[in-house]
Amino acid sequence: MSWEGLKNILLFSLIVISGLLTWSYWFYQPSYEIDIQHVQTKIMSNGNMEPDEVVQPIKMLYYDESSYYGTYSEEMVSEMMDMVKNVTLFNLQNRSESYGDVNDIKELVERDGAIEVVFNDSVPLSFYKKFLKIEDSIVPDVYFDRIVVFTEEREDVGHSVYFISEDKKAVLAAALEKEDLEQFGTTFANTELYEKYQKVAITDNRSVIVPANEQRVTGYSYLTKFVSSASFMKALFSSPEIVKQEGDIYTDGVSLMKVNSKTGMIEYKNLAVGAKEEKNTDKHILQRNIDYINSHSGWDRRYRFADMDEEEREIIYRLYISGLPVFSDIGNSEFDVEWGTENVRMYERPYMYLGDKALTKSDAILPRAEDALIAFQESLNKQYNPDKLADMTIGFEMLVDDKTGTDIVTLKPNWYFLYDNSWIKIMDKGGIMDGLE
Secondary structure, three states: OOHHHHHHHHHHHHHHHHHHHHHHHHHOOOOOOOOHHHHHHHHOOOOOOOHHHHOOOOEEEEEEOOEEEEEOOHHHHHHHHHHHHHOEEEEEEEOHHHOOOHHHHHHHHOOOOEEEEEEEEEEEHHHHHHHOEEOOOOOOOOEEEEEEEEOOOOOOOOEEEEEEEOOOOEEEEEEOOHHHHHHHHHHHOOHHHOEEEEEEEOOOOOEEEEEOOOEEEEEEEEEEEEOOHHHHHHHHOOOHHHOEEEOOEEEOOOEEEEEEOOOOEEEEEEOOOOOOOOOOOOOOHHHHHHHHHHHOOOOOOOEEEEEEEOOOOEEEEEEEEOOEEEEOOOOOOEEEEEEOOOOEEEEEEEOEEEOOOOOEEEEEEEOOHHHHHHHHHHHHHHHOOHHHEEEEEEEEEEEEEOOOEEEEEEEEEEEEEEEOOEEEEEOOOOOEOOOEO
């Protein structure tokens, strides 16, 4: 073979190899299921968390002599839930058909001696039952966003524990032993354990139960810590060796990760995952998320389940400090997980997190709930629609120090309103900020 012929063969071989490499770069699609556990392990390393540590109540209410009492105390709420989980429940009865109206449910709950723990959003009992001692072999498949224990005698003798969801209009009654019920009363049926609360009317048919007086709330500042974007890249992409970086964007040609250094947020989109319309799955979306937590360490223990949209297959978790939610107009107090049929299709969360101890503390006096609601209504003026207001709570606004960037954040107490599906606070000068999803 001549030298020219050999060169032609070598040149042709190089062209073929180059073509194959190019094709594999653009069309190779590895498994794109996000290993969220791996991400969280790299981020926090705070140990394993049980699902019921993430999905937990946010407040506790007590009804006595037609008056309202309540607390955000994490210690009291935790003690109450420990007792709920340790008593044996039996003779479960689905009574949803008897309570087709929200007012009927409120009338059921707001009775003397009732102790109520309230969750952020409704969850299926089929998910939560593994944390309860239920004697029945068949458990009705209902949702609940509150658990109520009636400590005083009622006409319905024996059934003193209720799992209730106002949104789903679901009511499930359960029985427990007399000595267990007496223990609830002895431990929690005492007005001195709570603050005075009141019912504030939102519309003619809807109201919220909130603290009755001005509130002294401690604000905090924290030094933040950061996780490198390279750690996220290695965890989120199945083959990080083929990932290309251009500025703050990482991509393998199919999936994309964007790093926002101004907000301290990571956004990952897996374009290989099917559309939302593909909803067939053998496991509930919440259970799918919780399985990650239950199997691997890495969650910041201050985050809690905040909201679930089953139609959009989306779950939001939010930061909680001293029993109160933390809100941020740039989203860096929560992370958002959105699913396709089997795999995560979008994952957004901060790559910064708060230090273990606060740098500084300072008290703030918040107005009475009624006064805060009036100020909120006035701030919207003629645009205010009471039908769009669903809830109100005390929370923290996460503020970033202009001089240090995201190195130091301040948590400022304020009243927040769940209005038109967004959490909104009142500005100091009477206006409102943009909605927080």
